Amino acid sequence: METVANSVQLPPLENPNERAAVGAELQAALQDLVDLSLIGKQLHWSVVGAAAHGVHLFLDELVEEWRELADVVAERAVTLGFIPDGQSATVASGSRVDPVQVRSLLDHVVVWELGRRVAAVAERIRARLVPVGAADLVTQEVLTRVVGTLEKQQWLLRVQLGEKA
Template identity: 40%
Template sequence: MTPIHSPLADDAHKVVTEALRDALVDLIDLSLAGKQAHWNVTGPRFRTVHFQLDEVVDTARKHADIVAERSVTVGSPADGRAETVARDSQLPRLDAGWVRDDDVVATFVGLYDGIIARMRQRAHDVEDADPVSNNILLDAVEELEKQYWMWQAERA
């Protein structure tokens, strides 16, 4: 027996659940990538990049929480377990160890490029099925695109 009943029709629920599940995995993995790079960045721009990575983590965690809460609100348990993220994430893996500041910047430009494209597609996919989830995903895209711009400016 499901304790939370979805306010969405079955077909809409399926589309929304998949989009939110995949968005949650991407956002959790983005926060983990941000922390991994934050701890190991080196180079002349260490301090700037180090603090910029804090913003990555804060934004990703904030939106992951909003996405997870929307998922349970529409009747689908959120799954942010490490094994789920490791198995399902579409983000490229970061190498272990020290990483130069220039490499961090290039890596995060690439990470944001991919995650934004996937988040925009998810927002599009749920637009008719659930405008509320669409709005949540678009809010995340807005902040991710701002950070993407900042990473690109860092590289310019």
């Protein structure tokens, strides 16, 4: 990720030596969130079955949330002096989210497959919250908000599978 050079107005961090590492965490989260938004649209188009209409509409709500979170994450990166990269080539090479099959998928399969991916992204970001906080508490707060939203989505997906809260 490119660093904005020669700026004297960058926010001070709890640990300035970790500035690049914080930028890398934000870039990784950005890639996963953009990829989730693309996968969400793919599933929005490919869902079939008795509950397809509801899942189709719900997917657009999730896509909107992922796009908003991606924006907040990217803007935190640029606030810290990094230029985030949310372009397709970068997301394709750097995302850690598994692609979905390009075919019609039954509603409950869509909910299961999506829930698994949302959980994986949430777990990866959660696992980095403590070291991120040691370097920059504000970025930790941004990523905590991401995890909170993803975990709420996990719950909303889980209940659609008939699992108890």
